[in-house]
Amino acid sequence: MDERIAVVGLGNAGLPLAAVIADRGLxxxxxxxxxxxCKQINTGLNPIPQEAGLDELIKLHGGKGxxxxxxYADAKDCNVFIVIVPLFVDSGFNPDFGILEKALRSVGxxxxxxxxxxxxxxxxxxxxxxxxxxxxxxxxxxxxxxxxLAYSPERIMTGYSISRLREFPKVIGGVDEDSGLAAYSVYKxxxxxxxxxxxxxxAELIKVMEGCYRDVNVALANELFKIAERLGVEFYxxxxxxxxxxxxxxxxxxxxxxHCIPVYPWFLIKAMEKRELFxxxxxxxxxxxxxxxxxxxxxxxxxxxxxxxxxxxxDVKICVxxxxxxxxxxxxxxxxxxxxxxxxxxxxxxxxxWDELMSKEEVEGKGLYWLDPTExxxxxxxxxxxxxxx
Amino acid sequence: MDERIAVVGLGNAGLPLAAVIADRGLxxxxxxxxxxxCKQINTGLNPIPQEAGLDELIKLHGGKGxxxxxxYADAKDCNVFIVIVPLFVDSGFNPDFGILEKALRSVGxxxxxxxxxxxxxxxxxxxxxxxxxxxxxxxxxxxxxxxxLAYSPERIMTGYSISRLREFPKVIGGVDEDSGLAAYSVYKxxxxxxxxxxxxxxAELIKVMEGCYRDVNVALANELFKIAERLGVEFYxxxxxxxxxxxxxxxxxxxxxxHCIPVYPWFLIKAMEKRELFxxxxxxxxxxxxxxxxxxxxxxxxxxxxxxxxxxxxDVKICVxxxxxxxxxxxxxxxxxxxxxxxxxxxxxxxxxWDELMSKEEVEGKGLYWLDPTExxxxxxxxxxxxxxx
Numbered sequence: 185m186d187e188r189i190a191v192v193g194l195g196n197a198g199l200p201l202a203a204v205i206a207d208r209g210l211x212x213x214x215x216x217x218x219x220x221x222c223k224q225i226n227t228g229l230n231p232i233p234q235e236a237g238l239d240e241l242i243k244l245h246g247g248k249g250x251x252x253x254x255x256y257a258d259a260k261d262c263n264v265f266i267v268i269v270p271l272f273v274d275s276g277f278n279p280d281f282g283i284l285e286k287a288l289r290s291v292g293x294x295x296x297x298x299x300x301x302x303x304x305x306x307x308x309x310x311x312x313x314x315x316x317x318x319x320x321x322x323x324x325x326x327x328x329x330x331x332x333l334a335y336s337p338e339r340i341m342t343g344y345s346i347s348r349l350r351e352f353p354k355v356i357g358g359v360d361e362d363s364g365l366a367a368y369s370v371y372k373x374x375x376x377x378x379x380x381x382x383x384x385x386x387a388e389l390i391k392v393m394e395g396c397y398r399d400v401n402v403a404l405a406n407e408l409f410k411i412a413e414r415l416g417v418e419f420y421x422x423x424x425x426x427x428x429x430x431x432x433x434x435x436x437x438x439x440x441x442x443h444c445i446p447v448y449p450w451f452l453i454k455a456m457e458k459r460e461l462f463x464x465x466x467x468x469x470x471x472x473x474x475x476x477x478x479x480x481x482x483x484x485x486x487x488x489x490x491x492x493x494x495x496x497x498x499d500v501k502i503c504v505x506x507x508x509x510x511x512x513x514x515x516x517x518x519x520x521x522x523x524x525x526x527x528x529x530x531x532x533x534x535x536x537x538w539d540e541l542m543s544k545e546e547v548e549g550k551g552l553y554w555l556d557p558t559e560x561x562x563x564x565x566x567x568x569x570x571x572x573x574x
Numbered sequence: 575m576d577e578r579i580a581v582v583g584l585g586n587a588g589l590p591l592a593a594v595i596a597d598r599g600l601x602x603x604x605x606x607x608x609x610x611x612c613k614q615i616n617t618g619l620n621p622i623p624q625e626a627g628l629d630e631l632i633k634l635h636g637g638k639g640x641x642x643x644x645x646y647a648d649a650k651d652c653n654v655f656i657v658i659v660p661l662f663v664d665s666g667f668n669p670d671f672g673i674l675e676k677a678l679r680s681v682g683x684x685x686x687x688x689x690x691x692x693x694x695x696x697x698x699x700x701x702x703x704x705x706x707x708x709x710x711x712x713x714x715x716x717x718x719x720x721x722x723l724a725y726s727p728e729r730i731m732t733g734y735s736i737s738r739l740r741e742f743p744k745v746i747g748g749v750d751e752d753s754g755l756a757a758y759s760v761y762k763x764x765x766x767x768x769x770x771x772x773x774x775x776x777a778e779l780i781k782v783m784e785g786c787y788r789d790v791n792v793a794l795a796n797e798l799f800k801i802a803e804r805l806g807v808e809f810y811x812x813x814x815x816x817x818x819x820x821x822x823x824x825x826x827x828x829x830x831x832x833h834c835i836p837v838y839p840w841f842l843i844k845a846m847e848k849r850e851l852f853x854x855x856x857x858x859x860x861x862x863x864x865x866x867x868x869x870x871x872x873x874x875x876x877x878x879x880x881x882x883x884x885x886x887x888x889d890v891k892i893c894v895x896x897x898x899x900x901x902x903x904x905x906x907x908x909x910x911x912x913x914x915x916x917x918x919x920x921x922x923x924x925x926x927x928w929d930e931l932m933s934k935e936e937v938e939g940k941g942l943y944w945l946d947p948t949e950x951x952x953x954x955x956x957x958x959x960x961x962x963x964x
Contacts, residue, residue: 309805309807310805352818353815353818355815379815381811381812381815382808382811383807385805385806385807386807386808386811386812389802389805389807389812390812390815390816391816393798393812393813393816393821393823394816394821396794396798397794397816397821397822397823398820398821400790400791400794400857401790401791403857404786404787404790404857407854407855407856407857407858408783408786410854411842411845411846411854411855412779414846414849414851414854415699415700415775415779415845416775417699417773417775417776417779418772418776421771421772421776422771422776422779422780422783423783425743425745425769425771425780426780426781426783426784426787428742428743430788431783431784431787431788432787432822433783433787452801455801455805456801456804459804461804463867464797464800464801464804465797465801466797466860466863466864467790467793467794467797467857467860467861467864468797470856470857470860471857473856474856474857477853
């Protein structure tokens with residue numbers, strides 16, 4: 185089969201994938217709602233410069249092997265549709281399928297018998313074979329069987345996506361056996377370390393389980409960190425010797441932010457609680473609450489340190505250093521650092537913020553006061569977790 | 575310094591250590607309350623045959639470089655005392671320091687200025703510098719400073735203790751700097767992969783943290799296993815692909831038994847709850863409860879499978895296969911398999927038990943009815959977690 189591949193969604197996950205496919209010599213149509221981004225890609229310019237190796241690939245293939253377009257009609261001759269658009273969650277961590285539904289219905293609009301659709305967006309297990317299937321079938325008036333449908337979770341990590349795609353194990357599973365086989369044979373052309381699993385739902389759960397492992401283990405690190413503090417033991421020293429080939433205690437933090445790790449446990453928590461199986465997700469829920477509650481722990485520590493400064497507490501200038509959800513990535517979704525800064529203000533403390541990636545105006549745009557750390561009485565560094573009084 | 579080493583406690587952890595020290599050419603006096611065991615060792619016979627490599631060492635050194643005795647007076651010329659006796663916990667998981675106190679007071683009775691005492695028994699962090707120190711000081715009328723006191727957690731694993739002692743990283747920490755240095759220099763003579771940490775309490779916490787990592791991660795595996803079951807996904811398949819260099823999802827089980835993993839989290843839970851810091855141990859407590867509650871999950875599964883058998887439920891012969899806390903080790907402390915068998919009986923089911931390591935009489939000695947699995951209508955294998963109906 186001669187594959188003509190459409191990649192729907194040219195974001196942090198989609199663009200590296202589209203570029204890697206084009207680099208394998210396959211013809212790729214990239215679809216993205218952002219016209220500016222499409223233009224940029226077509227002139228060979230990389231819109232995600234922090235992604236190692238991507239500059240080169242976009243320069244080589246942008247506008248040629250990889251043609252970007254905001255228009256689904258431009259992909260009507262494609263026979264493989266890879267959907268890798270964002271899935272946001274609301275403040276109660278309920279997924280908002282809006283973007284995904286729109287993308288899948290648009291794909292459905294140009295879907296032909298014999299085509300293959302592969303979803304890569306991380307979703308609650310079961311989504312591909314229920315919601316995604318229904319949207320595609322409705323919009324195309326075709327049935328699974330007429331077309332193939334599979335799921336393969338993206339496993340990229342911002343900054344390392346190209347190497348991950350080239351080396352990291354990737355799984356793919358179909359909603360039926362034919363779909364699985366069809367998807368595997370296509371993906372094998374551009375993913376070297378690929379495994380087929382028995383169902384799409386299995387592939388969906390694999391991705392979510394990884395996130396749960398991370399979240400619960402960060403929670404464990406945070407809990408052990410608090411315990412070590414109370415016992416008067418240096419946590420990092422203990423951790424460095426506790427860890428070995430069978431022990432992987434993670435690093436403590438202000439909590440877990442971003443679009444991935446803090447979201448995935450909720451997919452399972454909500455799936456089980458909907459079935460009234462509250463007891464089935466107690467550990468996941470406790471881990472989530474523990475991580476989200478770390479900002480209270482740090483607030484307490486900051487207040488205790490502030491009390492030692494020879495000024496009325498309300499006058500102690502506190503600077504929260506680092507607002508992005510992780511260091512070096514200018515993203516704020518569920519950033520616990522941002523929440524910590526806001527919590528300090530809410531508690532009536534004289535709190536300010538600073539971030540190496542943000543201007544004064546950008547900090548103020550987040551509803552906080554900006555302060556150069558050198559002018560603060562107390563600095564809390566969100567990434568090193570160090571409190572420095574001046 | 576010419577070391578003359580006493581190892582107090584020649585059990586599963588102490589005897590391999592004593593044998594490894596003797597094998598390094600150091601003179602070892604082994605002390606154990608069990609006279610029979612001492613005699614056996616002195617005639618070159620290994621009382622722990624399942625311990626790989628131990629036969630050879632006991633044959634070589636028993637009664638010679640390693641002289642076993644029930645009498646502390648025989649060790650009065652020793653200048654290094656390594657204490658590695660069991661610490662049991664009561665049914666509420668409160669440590670019973672009885673054996674440890676007796677051993678340390680006995681060591682105190684023969685302790686001389688300049689001697690070194692190293693505790694290896696896993697204990698609640700802080701024990702060496704509080705309880706152990708007090709017992710030694712009282713019994714010896716000496717003070718730390720006159721003698722050295724340190725802690726180095728045993729990290730053996732039944733069956734692999736010799737290789738663990740020879741290769742696995744081991745830590746040691748003193749109650750003061752001199753003690754740490756003295757202990758390090760002695761241990762370095764027989765432990766190749768040795769690190770000194772800043773305090774005895776740090777070394778104590780290192781061991782307990784490892785146990786907590788294991789316990790919480792088994793709990794996570796059990797929770798994900800139950801979720802996968804409800805979602806209709808094969809857990810083991812998903813796990814095998816979810817795991818990679820950054821993801822280490824453990825195996826599900828009937829819970830966690832034995833003297834170690836299920837006990838250590840309680841050391842921290844009780845230490846924090848005593849300080850009214852209930853919020854500091856929520857994850858550890860949830861993990862413990864989840865693991866201990868797995869027998870309810872398996873009971874439910876066994877009942878559901880039994881209902882499909884064409885007999886009144888009360889007549890379905892259920893055989894629990896495997897009663898030891900783990901396969902191949904004839905130990906029952908906090909065995910969840912034993913608890914599961916008892917729970918089934920308690921619920922009025924027609925439940926029996928069988929174990930490859932136990933005679934009919936031994937099974938009955940545990941308060942259960944014995945049944946050959948071939949005569950059961952339903953077999954639950956505690957180690958493979960498989961339910962087989964016949």
